[in-house]
Amino acid sequence: xxxxxxxxxxxxxxxxxxxxxxxxxxxxxxxxxxxxxxxxxxxxxxxxxxxxxxxxxxxxxxxxxxxxxxxxxxxxxxxxxxxxxxxxxxxxxxxxxxxxxxxxxxxxxxxxxxxxxxxxxxxxxxxxxxxxxxxxxxxxxxxxxxxxxxxxxxxxxxxxxxxxxxxxxxxxxxxxxxxxxxxxxxxxxxxxxxxxxxxxxxxxxxxxxxxxxxxxxxxxxxxxxxxxxxxxxxxxxxxxxxxxxxxxxxxxxxxxxxxxxxxxxxxxxxxxxxxxxxxxxxx
Numbered sequence: 001x002x003x004x005x006x007x008x009x010x011x012x013x014x015x016x017x018x019x020x021x022x023x024x025x026x027x028x029x030x031x032x033x034x035x036x037x038x039x040x041x042x043x044x045x046x047x048x049x050x051x052x053x054x055x056x057x058x059x060x061x062x063x064x065x066x067x068x069x070x071x072x073x074x075x076x077x078x079x080x081x082x083x084x085x086x087x088x089x090x091x092x093x094x095x096x097x098x099x100x101x102x103x104x105x106x107x108x109x110x111x112x113x114x115x116x117x118x119x120x121x122x123x124x125x126x127x128x129x130x131x132x133x134x135x136x137x138x139x140x141x142x143x144x145x146x147x148x149x150x151x152x153x154x155x156x157x158x159x160x161x162x163x164x165x166x167x168x169x170x171x172x173x174x175x176x177x178x179x180x181x182x183x184x185x186x187x188x189x190x191x192x193x194x195x196x197x198x199x200x201x202x203x204x205x206x207x208x209x210x211x212x213x214x215x216x217x218x219x220x221x222x223x224x225x226x227x228x229x230x231x232x233x234x235x236x237x238x239x240x241x242x243x244x245x246x247x248x249x250x251x252x253x254x255x256x257x258x259x260x261x262x263x264x265x266x267x268x269x270x271x272x273x274x275x276x277x278x279x280x281x282x283x
Contacts, residue, residue: 017147017150017151020151021150021151024151028151028152031152031157031161032152032153032155032157035103035152035156035157035160035161036155036156036157038103039096039099039100039103039156039157039160040099040156042099042102042103043095043096043099046095046098046099047092047095051082051086051091052086054082055078055079055082055083055086056079058078058082058268059075059078059079059082060075061272062074062075062078062271062272062275063075065272065275065276066275074271074275077267077268077271078268081264081267081268082264082268084260084261084264085261085264085265088257088261090239090242090257090258090261093237093238093239093241093242093258093261094238094239094261094265096237096238096239097228097237097238097239097240097262097265098265100156100159100160100163100224100228100231100236100237100238101163101221101224101225101228101265101269103160104160104163104164104167104224104227105167105217105220105221105224107160107164108163108164108167108168108171108220108224109171109217109220111164111168112168112169112170112171112172112175112216112220113171113175113213115129115168115172115175116171116172116173116174116175116176116178116179116213116216117175117176117179117201117206119172119173119175119176120175120176120177120178120179120180121179126176129172133169133172133173136165136166136168136169137169141162141166141226141227141230142230144161144162144165144166145158145159145162145230145231145233145234148161148162148234149234154234154235155234155235155236156231156235156236156237158231158234158235158236159227159230159231159232159234159235159236160231160236162227162230162231163223163224163227163231164224166223166224166227167219167220167221167223167224167227168220170216170217170219170220170223171213171216171217171219171220172216173216174212174213174215174216174217174219175209175212175213175216177212178208178209178210178211178212178213179205179209181209181212182204182205182208182209186204186208187200187204187205190203190204210277211277214273214276214277215277217273217277218270218273218274218277221269221270221273222266222269222270225262225265225266225269228240228262229243229244229262232244239258239261239262239265240258240262242254242255242257242258243255243258243259243262246258
């Protein structure tokens with residue numbers, strides 16, 4: 001009925017991407033080198049330890065983190081789960097996946113907590129960041145792979161970058177929520193005792209908001225893990241590549257085993273982050 005001209009949004013985005021790729025080639029190459037160094041370096045470090053030594057160390061750590069030493073369920077699960085991954089010949093892929101998750105989660109947390117603090121303390125920042133975070137959380141995960149490949153090429157780094165962008169919103173939101181939930185009386189009490197803004201932030205606000213922030217950190221790590229299979233489609237190594245390979249060949253058995261290994265890793269990471277969020281082990 002109405003012959004309205006089509007907005008050339010697609011072409012605008014293509015032009016912006018091409019311009020950024022050409023003008024920021026040095027920056028993107030630097031990020032790619034840094035990402036490759038961190039992820040492959042961490043993988044090589046993990047592989048320095050014999051698998052049974054790593055399994056035993058993780059089992060003992062899980063036992064140590066238990067508040068009640070009589071609770072054996074989680075340490076036993078860690079031992080049996082990691083032993084199963086080793087038994088199925090997935091240990092190398094497991095280490096690659098673990099390294100990718102740890103590095104991506106670390107960057108997402110280091111970026112997300114400061115943004116969350118800013119969002120929690122400033123209404124202007126909250127007004128600006130809230131729609132951005134809504135956009136980031138509603139955008140399909142596959143879409144993040146397109147600019148990541150355009151900027152960084154094929155490999156582990158675009159998967160890392162896509163994982164960071166996809167997983168950062170929970171840390172930002174939960175940190176802001178934790179800061180805003182602190183009562184004004186406690187903040188006024190800290191000021192009355194002569195606390196500087198920095199002391200008030202680190203010794204009062206972040207301590208009181210710790211459990212809420214750790215809930216966001218847990219969700220960020222889980223979202224990073226959910227990107228494992230997707231990131232493998234653009235060259236990221238690890239368990240996700242086994243799943244994609246099984247899907248391409250219609251191999252139900254290998255795909256199920258690789259998926260089960262991812263589930264085991266998810267449960268172990270989720271439980272560890274929960275235990276680390278307790279008052280006794282995180283000061």
